[in-house]
Amino acid sequence: MFGKGLLTGMGVTIKHFFGKKETFCYPEEKLPMAEGFRGGDLTMDWRVCIGCQMCAMACPNKALDLTVVTDAKKKRHMKYYIHKTGRCLFCNLCVEVCPVHTLQWDKNYANSTWNKEDMVHDAMTDKDRADLDIFLSDVEKKAKAEAEAKAKAEAEAKAKAEAEAAEGKPETPKAETKAAPPKPEAKAEAAKKPAAQNAAPDAEKKAAAAEKKKGGEA
């Protein structure tokens, strides 16, 4: 009989009409995401990050733009961690490669934007950067103090040793004190340099690379 199939089909839908609901009210209710859900923005903690930039190197699509600074003790720290969500493949390669496991997804999947330009996210907040600055100057001060103390201790030790060795010869300590002071100064300067300058050339280099890349892809 023509139409029998149609009626059977309608039976199925009617059964479902009164059955268990398969849907839920999305913006009000949200499904929990799986533990390893890849989505949203990247988050990281600059206190843990060692600034190795492995994540940026693992990225297939150059979606990560990092600016790393070096502190007075030659340790690298993240300053800007720009995640270009528009370029991201959400492939998880960056997260997997991080040696200290500080890189994580924030799982906020509803991150669509009105503009293409807004599709960037900085994992470092301004607060983080302020903290970083304080930290950097602390390290610098510490390094300077340490260097000075070290130089002073060295000079003293040397002067003492020489004074002991050449007792009775009053001219030599004079020459020693002249030679010692330049040391801490040079060290402090060397320490200041990378902290202040390293950021600039790094960023410049990267920007240039990004430009080149863009040109190549276009």
Next chain:
Amino acid sequence: MKRTETYLLNMGPQHPSTHGVLQVKLTLDGERILKAEPVLGYLHRGIEKLMESRTYFQCLPYTDRLDYISSMNNNFGFAMAVEELAGIEVPRRAEFIRVIMAELNRINSHLIGIGTLANDLGASTGMLYCFRDREYILDIFNEVCGARQTFHYIRIGGVAGDFTDKARELTEAFLERVPKFLSEYDQLLTGNEIFTRRIIGISAMTAKEALDLNMTGPNLRATGVARDLRKLDGYSVYGELDFDIPVGEHGDNWDRYQVKMKEMAESAKIIRQCLDKMPEGLIMAKVPKMLKPPKGEVYSRTEGTRGELGFYIVSDGTTKPYRVHIRRPSFVNMQGLDLMCRGMLIGDSVSAYSSIDPIMGEVDC
């Protein structure tokens, strides 16, 4: 003086039934189609070229974007090709996980294929039912790899994460659903007179025609040729599994639909066996961080959801492939569109297109 002449109708690139961006130039004689000419390239991203400037590991996420409905199968194909090139042995547990994922993805893809066919013929209810059941598969994928699309789960040398107990639970629950929803579709669609009249005997194709056009997958099997690389090559662990290859008879839309329906049941059978046979052990082989396959080339083929998915990779001994070519089944199957549409009505071009079930991401690559 009155005269008749053929005229050209552009279908797409924004037509809703093209599931992507495809333009079909239809040459019409009244309502009858004389010629259907697909115009490709609206979704071209140059993936083959992009791969040349990326390491083998970085290439993998791009394969997700070929046929974005069946990313697992694409990952599988590419990973297998690189493993063959670099001589990497994959742990047995990983092989079983891979097969489970590939088959789940096959069901997922066929559900979409059937759902969109129903939708294009006006049975939108059918589509919603298919998408409902697909959701259960996506939950499994979400559990194992944290993504519901573009999985990037099957990696070179194994898989990214273990098949957890929760994933097994979800899979078992899904397998229980399979016969239920298949019979539901039978009630909803297979017996529906309007649906069947739109597809029985429409856009028929002989086995010779399909072979001449190099078609593979369910499209070829619908014409009666039992060619399935899973059986033929027995790659991965498919050789140890027991399953049938459903074939059609006339190669019409109805047969293509039926082959897909039956394949879903077969895939469920394969998954069941894999769950039972899966051993404990490693899920990832030892793969060097800087993978430099020796100089040479490889062509590795797998049975993707839409046919023979082949990766041809030339290595020059560096960390990046020198050249990658992808044999995309959707692209090749598209050649059949013209033949299927000839002599049919305009409305049938939609069902022909849907029953070929191409994914534009793979057609354009």
